[in-house]
Amino acid sequence: MNKILSLLAVGILGGASVAAAADIIGTVTYKGTPPAEKTITPILDDPSCGATYGGKAPTTHFYVVGANGEFGDVIVSLKDVYGPATGASAAPAVLDQKGCLYTPSILTLQTSQKLIVKNSDPVLHNVHLNPTVADNEKANEASINSAQMPNGADLNYAFPKPEKFLKFQCDVHPWMFAWVTIVDSPYFAQTGADGKFVIKNVPPGKYTIVADHRKAGETTQDIEVKDTDVTVNFTFAPK
Numbered sequence: 001m002n003k004i005l006s007l008l009a010v011g012i013l014g015g016a017s018v019a020a021a022a023d024i025i026g027t028v029t030y031k032g033t034p035p036a037e038k039t040i041t042p043i044l045d046d047p048s049c050g051a052t053y054g055g056k057a058p059t060t061h062f063y064v065v066g067a068n069g070e071f072g073d074v075i076v077s078l079k080d081v082y083g084p085a086t087g088a089s090a091a092p093a094v095l096d097q098k099g100c101l102y103t104p105s106i107l108t109l110q111t112s113q114k115l116i117v118k119n120s121d122p123v124l125h126n127v128h129l130n131p132t133v134a135d136n137e138k139a140n141e142a143s144i145n146s147a148q149m150p151n152g153a154d155l156n157y158a159f160p161k162p163e164k165f166l167k168f169q170c171d172v173h174p175w176m177f178a179w180v181t182i183v184d185s186p187y188f189a190q191t192g193a194d195g196k197f198v199i200k201n202v203p204p205g206k207y208t209i210v211a212d213h214r215k216a217g218e219t220t221q222d223i224e225v226k227d228t229d230v231t232v233n234f235t236f237a238p239k
Helices: 003-013 015-020 041-045 047-053
Strands: 022-030 075-078 093-098 101-103 106-110 115-119 125-129 144-148 155-157 163-169 177-183 188-190 196-202 205-213 217-225 234-236
Touching: 022 075, 022 217, 041 047, 075 177, 075 196, 093 106, 106 188, 144 155, 188 196, 196 205, 205 234, 217 234
Parallel strands: 022 234, 093 115, 106 177
Antiparallel strands: 022 196, 075 188, 075 205, 093 101, 115 155, 125 144, 125 163, 163 177, 205 217
8 A cells, every 4th residue: 555545544534633633724826817718609509509698609618717817617636645535425526518518627636426417408318428447337337328218317427437537529419528527436526617626525635636628638736634734836838
């Protein structure tokens, strides 16, 4: 068992270490002007989908950046820390199809955590994904592709192995995408629109913490967790 795994075993199983566990808190900001979003004009050509938008097409939300640079949809996690994952007992994550768009477009969950995919639209969708990690493939197929009827029954998924930005798409409506990241430990967070994150109950130790954005890339910091909360802030900028 390597040093990090040993540390986590002590942190989870040892009562004294559990008491000393601390939170990692912080804010991720984007410095500068983010790339312009794209208007999803084809959505207006579909009568059922376009009716939702009153003639004004929505845009992509690749860069969720607030007035003061608050950077949303950044995944923050501890590098090379695996287990003890609690996904099997965690509340299900939910990915909805609403207004012929995936909501949210960026989602993070744990290995073995249940993912519920809903269709809140009165139109047919199909949920198509292509895992790059072999153990995440369903029934050893190269891809997973399931039709979902208008306002139809939920689809349920779970993934046994970690994977970054697994793409979900709808072939019926080719502008529809979402990206789901699966992590193999409970030590992660995803920033909200305010750019803030909290990783809770981290055992004492030295770690590398990673902030990862699908478009802007990733940045890391080395930190040490003791018995009090640790503040870690990240800044992204145009490349």
